[in-house]
Amino acid sequence: LRHAAEGAVEFTHDILASAVLDDILPARRRLLHSRAFEALAAAGETAAAGTHALAGDLAGDPRAVSVLSEAATLALKRGAPDAAVASIEGALRLAGAMPPVALLARRADVLFAAGQAAEAARAYRSALLLAGEGPHLGDLRIRLARAEGFAGNLATAMQIYDDLVGESAFGPALVSVLLERAHVAWELH
Numbered sequence: 001l002r003h004a005a006e007g008a009v010e011f012t013h014d015i016l017a018s019a020v021l022d023d024i025l026p027a028r029r030r031l032l033h034s035r036a037f038e039a040l041a042a043a044g045e046t047a048a049a050g051t052h053a054l055a056g057d058l059a060g061d062p063r064a065v066s067v068l069s070e071a072a073t074l075a076l077k078r079g080a081p082d083a084a085v086a087s088i089e090g091a092l093r094l095a096g097a098m099p100p101v102a103l104l105a106r107r108a109d110v111l112f113a114a115g116q117a118a119e120a121a122r123a124y125r126s127a128l129l130l131a132g133e134g135p136h137l138g139d140l141r142i143r144l145a146r147a148e149g150f151a152g153n154l155a156t157a158m159q160i161y162d163d164l165v166g167e168s169a170f171g172p173a174l175v176s177v178l179l180e181r182a183h184v185a186w187e188l189h
Helices: 014-023 026-042 046-055 062-077 081-095 101-113 117-131 135-150 154-167 173-188
Strands: none
Touching: 026 046, 026 062, 046 062, 046 081, 062 081, 062 101, 081 101, 101 117, 101 135, 117 135, 135 154, 135 173, 154 173
């Protein structure tokens, strides 16, 4: 063991840490992980805080979900797509059986940014199914069309773009939709 900042103690070897944690009762271990999560989240250490949120199974804790979602964003910014996907999947696990549509859409965004376009398209579709229908979902449908295009499903992407253009309720976003549609049309021909 060695002393870290502000009276905290760190284990110098993973085997020692594992042995000590195995001897701690589950409820006590959860409490320790919860405290570590709070301290690390307050310090802005999102990746480390997320690890403790998952290890402590802080299911239903909106702050833990938010920290893991932020950890995914930071992992993408530093070029670690696998860590980003793991963080957003952890956030979904902690969110429970009925995660908010925004979190499902965020998962799709992370998958797309991580280069998993086909998986992102499936995730966007899931988010849309839970969100229902309506013109307010236009941005999510644009992102679905983009993911379908990148996944090589050009005809599907074109159909989504055509539907969006037909609705023409996007104002400034319509230009973006038309440009993306033109790109898919060019690839199809």
